[in-house]
Amino acid sequence: MTQQALPATATGAPTDQARTVHGLTVIAIDTPSLGDRSYVAHDGEVAFVIDPQRDVDRILTALSDAAVQLTHVFETHIHNDYVTGGFALARHTGARYVVNAEDDVSFDRTPIRDGETVRIGRMRVTALATPGHTFTHLSYVLSDATTKEQIAVFSGGSLLYGSTGRPDLLGDDHTADLVRHQHASAQRLAALLPDDAELYPTHGFGSFCSSTQSAANASTIGVEKTSNPALTRDEETYVQELLGGLGAYPAYYAHMAPRNSAGPEKPDLSLPAKADPIELRRRIEDGEWIVDLRTRTAFAAGHTPGSLNFGLDGAFATYLGWLIVWGTPVTLLGETADDVGRAQRELVRIGIDSPAAHSTGGPALWTDGELASFPLATFADLDHALRHRPVVVLDVRRTEECVAGRIEGAVNVPLHELFARLDDVPAGELWIHCAHGYRASIAASILSAGGRRLVAVDDAFDNASETGLPLVSGQP
Template sequence: MIEILTIETTGLGDRSYLAHDGRVALVVDPQRDIDRVLAVAADAGVTITHVFETHIHNDYVTGGLALARATGAAYLLSADDDVAFERTGLHDGDVVTISPDMAVKALHTPGHTHTHLSYALLDAAADPIAVFSGGSLLFGATGRPDLLGPDHTDTLVHAQWHSARRLATELPDAATLHPTHGFGSFCSASATASGTAGTVGDETRANPALTLDEEHYVRDLLAGLDAFPAYYAHMAPANSAGPDTPDLTPPAVADAGELRRRIDAGEWVVDLRDGTAFAAGHVAGSINVGLTGQFVTYLGWLIPWGTPITLLGDTAVQVADAQRELVRVGIDRPAAMATGGPTDWTGTPVSFRRATFTDLAAVLAAGDDPAVLDVRRTPERATAAIAGSVHIPIHEILTRLDEIPAGPVWVHCAGGYRASIVASLLHARGHDVVAVDDDFTQAVAAGLTATTDRAAA
């Protein structure tokens, strides 16, 4: 009996898969930290013999080549991908036998990239029982077509519609769907369905690529595209070069003097604690990117690429978890680390205020007029916004610092996580900030929001 095991990477919104027949296994789209995959295989008591990539990834550094080398497995990806290492190149329609009970058929499904392959998993009777769809057909959506640049977007968005139709036509409704993206990944072209399991048949009834005609699908998808993380620009070159196994050993420990020297030199000292703890006391000039949120997505998006990073955490385990997330986007070695708390890291911790939308409403009602900074993305703000607020999406904040109003600045997002990041960045640069740690629905309840039309004005 064939079993498919899912390996979640929640920080990036992606999945990898291991499929086995009780003896041998194949892996699809493994992340950089391959020890997780090896542990799953060991627990299942199977040997990995084949490693497949659906495409040259743009949102993470792959562990495929390293996993293949570590296990002696064959490494398979599109024959049309231009890579700097030896691999088995696949073409549309190629069938790879894994065991007498299991085989894989490659299906060319361009749209997320030009050379994208989906993989139909075949049983002993050569019947498709599942499909690993990568960045093609997702749960309720498809992979975005604009990551290769505007010169390719039009071709790829039309190709994506046809690829989704091909999967729905050539695979049985009962075939289970196993996409790589779509669980929070910015590689998804639009919001995905809330479910995390389903079949090809389920998608024929709900997925816009399968329910809309080509013209309307293309129009709606392109209209909904928003910015994607800046670090994506570095992922495909790294994957084409052939990344090796990451070094996850702990970095050197820095004392208070070294932390200060690193901050003064323009390096990033990143505090991994939650926003509440950071606001209450932290090293002056440090940045808060809490490990409990989309840590690596926003750190990788904001930091000038190549800037040395020092990690501050409550414990060594917290630092190790952050280090693991960082290698997934090619930030391989932190410059240093420290554990404990702000009194261990600096002689004089600094702090800033945190508040709720109810607090903001009370301040405004009292006649004060603080600046309100909205750091949500543009599609979020289009639904509703606080009247008179300044809008600078989080990923633009460092290039638009001259637009930050003088005086107290209340920073908000949709739930508080991004507000804490931005508040820390501004506080490090001398601004008087208040981080709004609250759900945006409370801004609506407090009567702070403008109408949709006014918000877009």
């Protein structure tokens, strides 16, 4: 069970994924860069929200478009992969903020416990204890208040499409207990709900909170009974398979639960102050992060020396949050103010609220001297180089990806370990690759800033075998 590559889109917006059953509508609001979904459910007059992201303007737009009044905001759990917008949304709208009574939070909330039901217009929402992702995780069953028919379940980080939420985010001491809770919770949902009940998880669309990934965009309890390992494997088999497939997860997760337990306020998305080239150079010399938001192709062609490339066309916030030393000032460089605004929106979702500065335009406007650059290449180019001179192949994919298949002789330093393992990168001409090029460009920007001579492979790893490059599998 390996974690797959993250989606490439950057911002997330209200989707067209709205489903109406018995006059009750559920709208899915995607945040594809983090691999999560929030939900708005309504009966045409009143609504509730499940697991809202930090930038609640998207939720407010969906409510306005549906012309419904928000009365309740529900959290399935204290989230580990993003800063919630639930507290701020409830305060802004006057809705009740419904959080498990067992969660240790520092704000006033409407407590709820296993088996309790909330009536919202023609909707009934029943809390079900489904521990596994966390000890206090709840799922919420949506029923028609008139017919009592169970229509859907909002399963948070419990039962996902073809998977379950990972059980190891609270630390090694709890993983063995949580993974067995997770299996039991999935079984509970399957036993209590009809096969045609719609499944609406929060994670599982690229989120590292998911144990594995699925390409499914919708599912039901009945479908999951035939395909989900938590429902098709016995407990011991499920436990061993899941634990054997867990890989690394972003370091910034450690900061999310404490922030969510404190009740995060609505973020400020106004642009920070502008920085000129002299200030940018000073910030780089002071060890701050100057983040170039452009594509890897544009960055490679010319950039401010010492800047780092986290393009908006990839999992920008996930990898920046994973690599940065928490609290390091960040300055954003974008071609337009809209690009900087998109980046800010991504960053507030993981708790980086106030960029130090920004600049727009292009590298000629950001640099008071010569631009830096490095070449891009394909795997065919790498094959040619290896046949004619000694080069170092640096594979920055995660370890589990390398186990599945890698170039013989390549040095594996996963991107998230790069800063701590710079001494493990051999001397010589570096050819850096990942699965598609995004992570390779981040690594190239880091190593180029450190003075290394390198080439970034901007190609899909699936093409490596077609070039004749020798591939091996198993532990590096």
